Amino acid sequence: MGSEQQLEVIKSAKVLMVGAGGIGCELLKTLALSGFQDIHIIDMDTIEVSNLNRQFLFRQSHVGQSKAKVAREAVLRFRPNINITPYHANVKGPEFNVDFFKQFNVVLNGLDNLDARRHVNRLCLAADVPLVESGTTGFLGQVTVHVKGKTECYECQPKPTPKSYPVCTITSTPSKFVHCIVWAKDLLFAKLFGDKSQGNDLNVRSSDGASSSENAEDAFERRADEDVEQYGRRIYDHVFGYNIEMALGNEETWKNRNRPKPIYSCDVLPENLSYQNGTLEKDCPNGDSSLVSAMASLGLKNPQDIWSLLENTRIFLEALKLFFVKREKDIGNLIFDKDDQLAVEIVTAAANIRAASFGIPLHSLFEAKGIAGNIVHAVATTNAIIAGLIVIEAIKVLHGDTNRYRMTYCVEHPARKMLLMPVEPFEPNKACYVCSETPLTLEVNTSRSKLRDIVEKIVKNKLGMNLPLIMHGSALLYEVGDDLEEVEVANYEANLEKVLAELPSPVTGGTVLTVEDLQQEFTCSINIKHREEFDEEKEPDGMLLSGWTQPPTTEKDNDPTLANKESTSSAAQTAVVEVDEVEIVLPSVRVDIGGAKRKLSDISSAATSAATGVVDATHSSRKPEEIEDDDNDVVVMIDGGNLGANKKKRVQ
Ligand SMILES: Nc1ncnc2c1ncn2[C@@H]1O[C@H](COP(=O)(O)OP(=O)(O)OP(=O)(O)O)[C@@H](O)[C@H]1O
Ligand SMILES: [Zn+2]
Incomplete structure (x- = not known):
C-alpha cells in the first residue's frame, strides 16, 4: 500500500484509547503525530503528583x-486541527x-488492571x-x-x-x-492497627496450647493503664x-530447616538504655499525621541504609x-498504605527483626517499601516503546x-x-469460554x-461479569439491573439464599445454566x-470450575517451604500479596526472525527474563524446546497455556 493511501486510512480512522496514564500519554502523542485525526479517550482518573515524572x-x-481532558488539551496545542473526545469516566460504565464500541475502527488499551482489560476485551x-492490548512493568x-x-x-x-504464599510459610x-x-504487613500491622473484627492468622500463632481457649487474653490488647513503652516491649517480646520459642517446640517443622532464633528486646537494647527514644511532642507537626516518623x-x-538489629x-x-501517642484515632481502622511513612517504618523494622530471627538478609526501608507496596518503578522509555508498537499494530x-x-x-x-x-x-483458543462457545463445567x-x-x-469473581443474569432453561433465576420491579428484586434476593437443588427451577447434576452479562453482551453455558465433598484446602470455594482458563499458580517451584504441609488455618490457606496486574506472560511463542535462525539459547534467555523478573516466576522453570518448521522460522515453546503448543496455529 502506497504511503498516500496509508495516510488516508489513518486520517479517516476513528480510534478509542482506554487509559490516559503512563502508556496512554505516550500513545496519544504518537497517534496525533502519526496522522490520526479522530481519537476518543476514556480515563476515570484525575492527575496525581506521582504521575508527573512520566505522564x-x-x-x-x-x-x-x-x-x-488535560491530555486532550495538551495534544491540541501541537495538533490543533484534530478531533480528540475525552471521557472522564470508568470504561465499565x-x-x-456495544453500540458505543461499534463506532470505532480499532480500540487501543493503555490500562493497568485485569478487570478493565477483560471488560474491554x-x-x-x-x-x-x-483490540490492541498493552502492558508495561x-x-x-x-x-x-x-x-x-x-x-x-x-x-x-x-x-x-x-502472587500468593501458603499461610504456613508466612506464619511459621x-x-x-x-x-x-x-x-x-498483612498479619502484624493488621493485628496491631487494623480492624479487630477481621480474622488474622496471628491469632493462631499468638497463644500456646494453654491459653488457646476462647477466653484467652489477647496478647495484642493494650491493658488499661499499660504504659505505651511497656506495651511496645511486651508486643516485641511476644x-x-x-x-518463635513456641514454634521451635514443633520439632518436625525444623527437621530439614534452619531453626530460627528467638529475639527479646532486652537482648538487643543496651542495658543502660532504659528505652528512651526520640522526643515526643504531644501533637503532630502542623497537625498532619502523615509527617509523623x-x-x-x-x-x-537515609532510607537506603540497612539498619542494624538494634536500629530496627x-x-x-x-x-x-508514635502510633499510640500521635495517631491514636487511626488505630482500629488502618490498612497498610505504602505512602504512610510510619506504617512503612514499622513494617520494615518488623520484617527485618523477623528476617534476623530466621537468618534472612535484612533490607533497607527503601527496598522494603518497594516490596510491601508492590512497586515496580515505571520506566518512561518502556511506555514510549510500547506506545509506538501499539500504533504500528493499529495501522496494520x-x-x-x-x-x-x-x-x-x-x-x-x-x-x-x-x-x-x-x-x-x-488463532483463537477453541477452549476459551469467552470467544468460543465452549461450555464450562462446575462441580458443586x-x-x-x-x-x-x-x-x-x-460468575463475578472468576468469570468477571458485571451485570449477570442466570437462566435455567427458560426460568430466570437471577438478574440485576435498574429497571427491575420491586417484586422481581425480592424474588431474586430470595433465590440467592436458596440451596441450588431447592430453587424454583431446581439446579442438580446434569443441569445446564446459561449465564449472561447484559452489558458485555457475553453469554456462556x-x-x-x-x-x-470438596477438599477445604485445595478447593476453598467448595466448588470447582473447569474449562476455564485457569491462571498459572505462583510460588510453587523451588520453594522448600512448601514441603511443610502444616497448616494454621483451614479457611484461608494463602496470604495474598497483590502485585501490579502486569500482563506479561510468554505463553507458547513463535519467534519471528525473518528467515534467519536465532540461537535457541538467545531466545530462551530473553524469553525467560521477560517471563520472570517481577512478572511471573512460574514460567522460568519451564524448559523451552525447539521445533523447526518448513519456512525456516524457529518455534520456541515455553508452554504456559492450557492449549498444547503443538495445537496452536499461526494466523494466516
Ligand atoms: N476501568 C477503568 N476505566 C477507565 N480508566 C481506567 C480504568 N482502569 C484504569 N484506568 C486508567 O488507566 C490508566 C493506567 O495508567 P498507569 O498504569 O500509568 O496508572 P496510573 O494510575 O496513572 O499510575 P500509577 O498507578 O503508577 O500511579 C490510569 O490513568 C487509570 O485511570
Ligand atoms: Zn478467547
Missing part, C-alpha cells in the same frame, strides 16, 4: 484534573456499551472491533493484537494472578525477605521471642509508640494486514542486541451450595455436576 502531558498545575468481541512490556475469529482474544490465555517458616514483609525522631536519615528494634518500638489492523500482525515483547536483557521480540499471534454440591455462592464466587 509528560501533565503539569503540576493540572493535579486534581481529569487525565482524559453503562454508557460504553468482551465489548470488542461483541462489537467486532479489533519496569523494563518489560508487551503489545498484543486481538481480532475476533482471527487471533486469540485477550482471555484465550490464562493470566497470572496476584519464612525463607525469603518477602515472606517477612507479608507477615509484617512476637519475636515467645512465638520514627526515623525522624531517631535521627536516621528502636524503630519498631518508636513507631509503635486498519489495513487488514493480517499476515503481518505481531505480538511484541519488550525484554529486559537484549538477546543479540535485540530488545524486542516479535511473535506471530495465534447442589444440596449444600446456595445460588449466592455461584453468583459471587464463580455452565454444565452442573453434583459432587458431595
Whole structure:
C-alpha cells in the first residue's frame, strides 16, 4: 500500500484509547503525530503528583484534573486541527456499551488492571472491533493484537494472578525477605492497627496450647493503664521471642530447616538504655499525621541504609509508640498504605527483626517499601516503546494486514542486541469460554451450595461479569439491573439464599445454566455436576470450575517451604500479596526472525527474563524446546497455556 493511501486510512480512522496514564500519554502523542485525526479517550482518573515524572502531558498545575481532558488539551496545542473526545469516566460504565464500541475502527488499551482489560476485551468481541492490548512493568512490556475469529482474544490465555504464599510459610517458616514483609504487613500491622473484627492468622500463632481457649487474653490488647513503652516491649517480646520459642517446640517443622532464633528486646537494647527514644511532642507537626516518623525522631536519615538489629528494634518500638501517642484515632481502622511513612517504618523494622530471627538478609526501608507496596518503578522509555508498537499494530489492523500482525515483547536483557521480540499471534483458543462457545463445567454440591455462592464466587469473581443474569432453561433465576420491579428484586434476593437443588427451577447434576452479562453482551453455558465433598484446602470455594482458563499458580517451584504441609488455618490457606496486574506472560511463542535462525539459547534467555523478573516466576522453570518448521522460522515453546503448543496455529 502506497504511503498516500496509508495516510488516508489513518486520517479517516476513528480510534478509542482506554487509559490516559503512563502508556496512554505516550500513545496519544504518537497517534496525533502519526496522522490520526479522530481519537476518543476514556480515563476515570484525575492527575496525581506521582504521575508527573512520566505522564509528560501533565503539569503540576493540572493535579486534581481529569487525565482524559488535560491530555486532550495538551495534544491540541501541537495538533490543533484534530478531533480528540475525552471521557472522564470508568470504561465499565453503562454508557460504553456495544453500540458505543461499534463506532470505532480499532480500540487501543493503555490500562493497568485485569478487570478493565477483560471488560474491554468482551465489548470488542461483541462489537467486532479489533483490540490492541498493552502492558508495561519496569523494563518489560508487551503489545498484543486481538481480532475476533482471527487471533486469540485477550482471555484465550490464562493470566497470572496476584502472587500468593501458603499461610504456613508466612506464619511459621519464612525463607525469603518477602515472606517477612507479608507477615509484617498483612498479619502484624493488621493485628496491631487494623480492624479487630477481621480474622488474622496471628491469632493462631499468638497463644500456646494453654491459653488457646476462647477466653484467652489477647496478647495484642493494650491493658488499661499499660504504659505505651511497656506495651511496645511486651508486643516485641511476644512476637519475636515467645512465638518463635513456641514454634521451635514443633520439632518436625525444623527437621530439614534452619531453626530460627528467638529475639527479646532486652537482648538487643543496651542495658543502660532504659528505652528512651526520640522526643515526643504531644501533637503532630502542623497537625498532619502523615509527617509523623520514627526515623525522624531517631535521627536516621537515609532510607537506603540497612539498619542494624538494634536500629530496627528502636524503630519498631518508636513507631509503635508514635502510633499510640500521635495517631491514636487511626488505630482500629488502618490498612497498610505504602505512602504512610510510619506504617512503612514499622513494617520494615518488623520484617527485618523477623528476617534476623530466621537468618534472612535484612533490607533497607527503601527496598522494603518497594516490596510491601508492590512497586515496580515505571520506566518512561518502556511506555514510549510500547506506545509506538501499539500504533504500528493499529495501522496494520486498519489495513487488514493480517499476515503481518505481531505480538511484541519488550525484554529486559537484549538477546543479540535485540530488545524486542516479535511473535506471530495465534488463532483463537477453541477452549476459551469467552470467544468460543465452549461450555464450562462446575462441580458443586447442589444440596449444600446456595445460588449466592455461584453468583459471587464463580460468575463475578472468576468469570468477571458485571451485570449477570442466570437462566435455567427458560426460568430466570437471577438478574440485576435498574429497571427491575420491586417484586422481581425480592424474588431474586430470595433465590440467592436458596440451596441450588431447592430453587424454583431446581439446579442438580446434569443441569445446564446459561449465564449472561447484559452489558458485555457475553453469554456462556455452565454444565452442573453434583459432587458431595470438596477438599477445604485445595478447593476453598467448595466448588470447582473447569474449562476455564485457569491462571498459572505462583510460588510453587523451588520453594522448600512448601514441603511443610502444616497448616494454621483451614479457611484461608494463602496470604495474598497483590502485585501490579502486569500482563506479561510468554505463553507458547513463535519467534519471528525473518528467515534467519536465532540461537535457541538467545531466545530462551530473553524469553525467560521477560517471563520472570517481577512478572511471573512460574514460567522460568519451564524448559523451552525447539521445533523447526518448513519456512525456516524457529518455534520456541515455553508452554504456559492450557492449549498444547503443538495445537496452536499461526494466523494466516
Ligand atoms: N476501568 C477503568 N476505566 C477507565 N480508566 C481506567 C480504568 N482502569 C484504569 N484506568 C486508567 O488507566 C490508566 C493506567 O495508567 P498507569 O498504569 O500509568 O496508572 P496510573 O494510575 O496513572 O499510575 P500509577 O498507578 O503508577 O500511579 C490510569 O490513568 C487509570 O485511570
Ligand atoms: Zn478467547
